[in-house]
Every structure is written in C-alpha cells, then in structure tokens.
Amino acid sequence: MNETELAGAIDHTVLGPETTLVDVKTVLDEAEEYGMNACIPPCYVAEADEYAPDVPLATVVGFPHGQHAIDAKREEAVVAWDDGADELDMVINIGRLKSGEHGAVKADIEEIVAAVPIPVKVIIETALLNDEEKHDACRLAQEADAAFVKTSTGFADGGAEIEDVELMAEYLPVKASGGIGDYQKANAMLDAGAQRIGASSGVEIVEDFRG
Template identity: 40%
Template sequence: MSLSNEHWVPADTAFTVPTNDFLSITSPSAVFALAIDHTLLKPDATAAQIDELCDQAIRYKFKSCCVNGANVEQVSRRLEGSGTLTCAVIGFPLGAGTTAAKAFEAKDAVERGAKEIDMVVNVGALKAGNFALVHADIKAVVEAARTTVKVILETVFLSDEEKIAASFLAAEAGAAFVKSLPRRVPGFSGGGATAADVLLMRKSVAIQAGRVRSRRPQESEAFDKCLEMFKAGAERIGTSSGAAIMESAEVAAGSY
C-alpha cells in the first residue's frame, strides 16, 4: 500500500514488496541469522544473561538483540561495532500505557542506543474501533523514535478484521513492520504466532515479522516453525531460541 508523504518513514524501512530471500532457506545459515531478533524479555533477566544474549548474537550475526528498556544501554555498549542492532520493547507487555508515555519511552530508548523499537498496540482501543487513537499511538512512537518501529499485534485477542485494520493503521502511521507476538506472561492470554496470521498480515501490508519460541530440546521443531513463517511471508523472527537453533546446526554439521 502507498503511504502519504506527511508520514515520516525511514527510507530503508518503507513498506515495499520484498524479494524475501528467506524463502530459499533450508538450514540454519547466515541468511537465516539475518532474520533473527534475539530476544530476552524476562523480568528476572540478569546483567550476565544480557551479556550472554549479546555474545550469542555477535557470534551468529543475528539481526538484533531485543530487550527491555532498562537493558538498552548495556546491550548497545556490548554490541558496538558488531553489526547487530539494539532493539527495545515499548509499552510491553500490555500496550495499555498512554500515548505520551509510549512516545517518551521510545525516545529514551533511542537516546540510550536503541536502533529499533518494538511497540505493543493499544489492544483495547483497537477492539473498541477507536482507530484514531490506535493510529495516533503508533504515529507518536514513530515520530519520537525516528528509527525502525515494529508494531506488535496481540493477534490472540483479535478477529481477522481487526488484524487487517491494525496492519493498515500501522502502515499509515509510518511503522516499518507489523508483528505477531504470543503472550507468555503468567495470568495473561496464551497462543502464539501462526502462519495464518502471518499470511493475513502479509496480504494487508508488505512486511511482517513473527515470533517463535521453542521448548528445548525441540530446536529442530522451532526451525521448522520458522520456515513455515517464512513461507507465509515473514521477514523477521523474534525468538529466544535462535542460538539453540544455530548450535544444533553446528552439532549436526560435526556429526558422523
């Protein structure tokens, strides 16, 4: 879809129809690594665990490390010069903060070194049909961040019509990606990224990011899930299992 010139969009992240090199992936490779947002969002994550996350991302040349705001400066310093980007989550996990708070959080994260922002959509406003608020919420974060913004859609809560509406609103507000995120916070919803959701959002806008999580030692199943998402149109996979997938590939390569 085309975007109005009044919306600021980074030149290298505009909604364009991609060639999607990820469709050719058959094994955990360097190309596969470029699609991975290496993620650690647990509330009890320690500084040592964050350093380990960064070191894994540097080793495998993942696209980004995605962390909570309190860890952004540490990650930015650790990743300096590596080519892996620092990504911060905004309004996580509920998306129910005020627009002003989200915009401030995004600006603060960028000032601390974030190169990408993952923001959670205001689910309640979306379901109530308050599309003006949803659009304003996303646009405020985009303008405050002035960098790549990915909009997390809580697809487990949404009808297909709401997923489509959210995807269009994200595009019109200047976001670079829409993203499906499984809720794994105790006391909240279950579910996760599905190929059907990816395909639906891909048809609504040009670029989509999914999130995949595995339970060890099922790394091969997690990789198969990634391939399923790529085939449906995903171009970025947010996962805490990226290193485990790559490590399994290394073991297999060295096996008789």
C-alpha cells in the same frame, strides 16, 4: 536461505520479568557469535550498546500490554533511541482497537514513528484478535508508516501462526514471534511471508539449521 541470511533474520530475545544484565549479556554474546540481532528490555539498552556495539539492538515500547499513555510511550521510545536502540517493537493499545477506537490506535503508533528516526515494529498480539481486528491493526500500522507488524509479545496465550503471518504480510513486512523454538517452525514462518523471527531460541534455530 543460507545460514548468514537466516541468522540475520532472527531477533534473539530475552524479555522476561526476571531478566538480569547477565542474561542480556549472554544473549548479546550469542547474537554476536551467530550473526543475529538482539531484542532486550529497555532498562538495559545503554549497557548493551556499550557492551556489544556491533550487535543490532531492538527493544520494546509499551510492553507487554500496550495500555501506556501516549506520552509515556513516546518518552520511552525516545529514551531507548538515545540509549542506542536500532529498532523498536511497540505494542498497540489492544483495548482501544477492540473498542473500535481506530483513530486513537493510529495516533498511538504515529507518535512513536514520528518521535524516533529508527524502524518501528508494531506488535498487534494476534492471539487476542479476530481476523477483522487483525486486518484493522495492520492497516492502521501501515497508515501510520510503521516499518513492520509483529505477531506477538510472547506474554499472551498463543504465539505466531502461519495464517496470521500470511494475513499480516498483505500490509507490511512481518516479524513472527512467540512459540518459535526450532528451525522447522522458523522456516515455516519465513515461507509464509515473515521477514524477521523473534525468538528466545535463536541459537537453537541456527544449530537446528546446521543439523
């Protein structure tokens, strides 16, 4: 993998509760300079699309806990797409998954996939699931025609783990996210089968690769 390919696999991310428009513009500037994608809060998507129209732009739906009503998630997805998002990262309803309500979890994903003509990545929050639940979540995302499964929001204890990426890659392309702060960790995730990396340390990862 060369630098261009690595940078293109990174979703350079800022999603904290104190994120300002200045923070978002900084991430967009860095993403544009290094050839990365950007992942930002939904409230800034329209401004981000106007500020940096050439940066591939992802935002989040049902973030970070996934327990929004389905109608609210669908509307959030449609607004994000209308505002200029190129991809959506949605959080499953983890409580319903853990309760065995698989039909509700699948319907939740299907609503978002059907609502927008852009790729939907499904965040399953691996740190909160056992292996059986991880398999169930990935299978449901696959059946609902999601484009990716994603390990983590970054807001639960624990982030991306190699074993989880390997498990998830059996079903769909994987976005590994959470705790990936350098090239060594990013490369390990890519070697395990991830096709995308979500990280607030995108610049550090690329600079580490250069070094």
